[in-house]
């Protein structure tokens with residue numbers, strides 16, 4: 327197994343690759359399911375692994391409004407090199423585009439090595455390109471996080487997200503963050 331200490335600066339490394347997943351990438355499902363099980367640990371919810379049938383719905387039938395991403399490091403042989411995942415959900419409302427970023431998780435063994443930040447930044451840069459080039463209008467971006475996920479919350483705040491609401495009625499509470507990406 328590759329040791330954490332061998333891994334430096336994913337942003338700058340030729341070994342690190344981020345890709346969005348489509349139906350043809352269903353071979354990555356076992357790796358993504360392992361990460362999602364970690365994501366829901368201690369959340370009070372059981373994780374039902376995504377089946378191939380679910381993945382077909384997610385990536386094909388919904389016409390690419392739900393876009394799963396993975397970040398891979400080719401120096402890590404296990405799990406197809408998949409280190410983290412995040413899902414972008416794009417919705418066109420009557421008054422403009424809304425993006426939600428869901429299920430951001432980095433494998434426990436490789437946390438604190440900037441994979442999370444690299445993946446999140448990649449998705450924000452993509453949204454910036456779409457706001458400027460494809461849609462030519464602002465995109466309202468939302469993400470949720472548990473208050474006890476302090477590392478994630480600090481990371482989002484440093485990336486310019488504002489905490490706009492905190493729900494107190496779910497088991498562990500929920501923060502809602504917002505950022506407007508302008509063209």
Ligand SMILES: CC(C)(COP(=O)(O)OP(=O)(O)OC[C@H]1O[C@@H](n2cnc3c(N)ncnc32)[C@H](O)[C@@H]1OP(=O)(O)O)[C@@H](O)C(=O)NCCC(=O)NCCS
Nearest residue numbers: 430431432437438439440441442443470471475478481484
């Ligand atoms: C949140 C999570 C995705 C971050 O991924 P990561 O690869 O571990 O984080 P990174 O190494 O990219 O670090 C992100 C930021 O936290 C800082 N950080 C990382 N480890 C840290 C530590 N031990 N102490 C303090 N700060 C730390 C980094 O400096 C970085 O700050 P920057 O953005 O200003 O550069 C990951 O920890 C995770 O999977 N957590 C569990 C699931 C979760 O909380 N998901 C988010 C809610 S949707």
